[in-house]
Amino acid sequence: MNAVILDRLVRIGIADDNKLVRETLRLMLDCSPNIQVVGEAENGSEAIAMVEAFQPDVVLMDISMPVVNGIQATRSITSNSLIPRLSSSACTPTKPIPTRPSKQVHANF
Numbered sequence: 849m850n851a852v853i854l855d856r857l858v859r860i861g862i863a864d865d866n867k868l869v870r871e872t873l874r875l876m877l878d879c880s881p882n883i884q885v886v887g888e889a890e891n892g893s894e895a896i897a898m899v900e901a902f903q904p905d906v907v908l909m910d911i912s913m914p915v916v917n918g919i920q921a922t923r924s925i926t927s928n929s930l931i932p933r934l935s936s937s938a939c940t941p942t943k944p945i946p947t948r949p950s951k952q953v954h955a956n957f
Contacts, residue, residue, distance in 0.1 A: 861887045861904035863895035863921065865913040873908060892916030892924075899925050 860883055864870050870888050877883045886902040889895040893915045899907060907925065911918040 856882070858883050858906060859886045859902070859904045860884065861889070861895070861898050861902060861907040863889040863892065863898070863907060863913065863918065864910040865890050866910070869910070892918055892921030895921045896924050 860877060862870050862873050862877075862885060864873070867890070870890070874885050874888070877885050886904050887898040889898045891913045895907065895909060895913075895918070896916070898904075907922075909918040909922055913921075916924075
Protein backbone atom coordinates (compact mmCIF):
# COMPACT_ATOMS: atom_id res chain seq x y z
CA MET A 849 0.00 0.00 0.00
CA ASN A 850 1.39 3.38 -0.99
CA ALA A 851 1.37 6.20 1.51
CA VAL A 852 -0.31 9.44 0.48
CA ILE A 853 1.40 12.58 1.64
CA LEU A 854 -0.86 15.61 1.80
CA ASP A 855 0.65 19.01 1.23
CA ARG A 856 -2.16 20.83 3.01
CA LEU A 857 -4.51 20.48 5.95
CA VAL A 858 -7.81 18.75 5.16
CA ARG A 859 -10.69 20.24 7.13
CA ILE A 860 -13.41 17.74 8.06
CA GLY A 861 -16.91 18.07 9.49
CA ILE A 862 -18.69 15.17 11.19
CA ALA A 863 -22.49 14.83 11.21
CA ASP A 864 -24.01 11.93 13.14
CA ASP A 865 -26.77 11.76 15.75
CA ASN A 866 -24.80 9.15 17.70
CA LYS A 867 -22.39 10.92 20.05
CA LEU A 868 -20.17 7.83 20.37
CA VAL A 869 -19.76 7.65 16.59
CA ARG A 870 -18.84 11.35 16.41
CA GLU A 871 -16.32 11.00 19.25
CA THR A 872 -14.78 7.84 17.74
CA LEU A 873 -14.41 9.43 14.30
CA ARG A 874 -12.86 12.53 15.87
CA LEU A 875 -10.37 10.43 17.86
CA MET A 876 -9.32 8.51 14.76
CA LEU A 877 -9.05 11.61 12.58
CA ASP A 878 -7.18 13.62 15.20
CA CYS A 879 -4.31 11.11 14.90
CA SER A 880 -3.41 12.49 11.49
CA PRO A 881 -1.32 15.67 11.36
CA ASN A 882 -2.88 16.58 8.00
CA ILE A 883 -6.50 16.42 9.19
CA GLN A 884 -8.39 18.92 11.30
CA VAL A 885 -11.94 18.25 12.52
CA VAL A 886 -13.53 21.70 12.29
CA GLY A 887 -17.04 20.91 13.44
CA GLU A 888 -19.60 18.37 14.59
CA ALA A 889 -23.36 18.16 14.19
CA GLU A 890 -25.96 15.82 15.68
CA ASN A 891 -28.64 16.35 13.01
CA GLY A 892 -28.93 17.47 9.40
CA SER A 893 -30.00 21.01 10.25
CA GLU A 894 -26.91 21.46 12.42
CA ALA A 895 -24.79 19.91 9.64
CA ILE A 896 -25.94 22.56 7.17
CA ALA A 897 -25.15 25.32 9.68
CA MET A 898 -21.76 23.73 10.46
CA VAL A 899 -20.81 23.67 6.79
CA GLU A 900 -21.87 27.31 6.36
CA ALA A 901 -19.87 28.36 9.41
CA PHE A 902 -16.68 26.29 9.01
CA GLN A 903 -16.49 25.49 5.26
CA PRO A 904 -14.94 22.00 5.65
CA ASP A 905 -13.33 20.25 2.68
CA VAL A 906 -15.04 16.94 3.55
CA VAL A 907 -18.18 16.09 5.52
CA LEU A 908 -18.75 12.63 6.97
CA MET A 909 -22.55 12.53 6.99
CA ASP A 910 -24.79 9.93 8.60
CA ILE A 911 -27.85 9.25 6.47
CA SER A 912 -30.38 8.58 9.25
CA MET A 913 -30.57 11.61 11.57
CA PRO A 914 -33.41 13.56 13.21
CA VAL A 915 -34.74 17.00 12.17
CA VAL A 916 -33.22 16.88 8.65
CA ASN A 917 -31.84 13.55 7.46
CA GLY A 918 -28.37 13.21 5.94
CA ILE A 919 -29.62 12.86 2.38
CA GLN A 920 -31.63 16.09 2.59
CA ALA A 921 -28.73 17.88 4.30
CA THR A 922 -26.29 16.69 1.62
CA ARG A 923 -28.65 17.89 -1.13
CA SER A 924 -28.95 21.28 0.55
CA ILE A 925 -25.20 21.60 1.07
CA THR A 926 -24.27 20.57 -2.48
CA SER A 927 -27.05 22.59 -4.17
CA ASN A 928 -25.83 25.74 -2.44
CA SER A 929 -22.19 24.98 -3.35
CA LEU A 930 -21.24 25.19 0.31
CA ILE A 931 -18.57 22.52 -0.23
CA PRO A 932 -16.66 23.35 -3.39
CA ARG A 933 -14.41 20.27 -3.42
CA LEU A 934 -15.81 17.11 -1.88
CA SER A 935 -18.63 15.67 0.16
CA SER A 936 -18.59 12.17 1.57
CA SER A 937 -21.45 10.22 3.10
CA ALA A 938 -21.20 7.54 5.75
CA CYS A 939 -24.04 5.41 7.05
CA THR A 940 -24.44 3.81 10.45
CA PRO A 941 -26.83 0.90 10.87
CA THR A 942 -30.27 1.71 12.25
CA LYS A 943 -30.63 -1.79 13.73
CA PRO A 944 -28.08 -3.46 16.02
CA ILE A 945 -25.66 -5.76 14.25
CA PRO A 946 -25.90 -9.27 15.76
CA THR A 947 -22.77 -10.49 17.47
CA ARG A 948 -23.46 -14.08 16.35
CA PRO A 949 -25.12 -15.09 13.08
CA SER A 950 -28.72 -16.09 13.54
CA LYS A 951 -30.08 -19.32 12.05
CA GLN A 952 -31.89 -17.32 9.40
CA VAL A 953 -28.74 -15.46 8.31
CA HIS A 954 -26.73 -18.65 8.47
CA ALA A 955 -29.29 -20.50 6.31
CA ASN A 956 -29.01 -17.87 3.56
CA PHE A 957 -25.33 -18.69 2.91
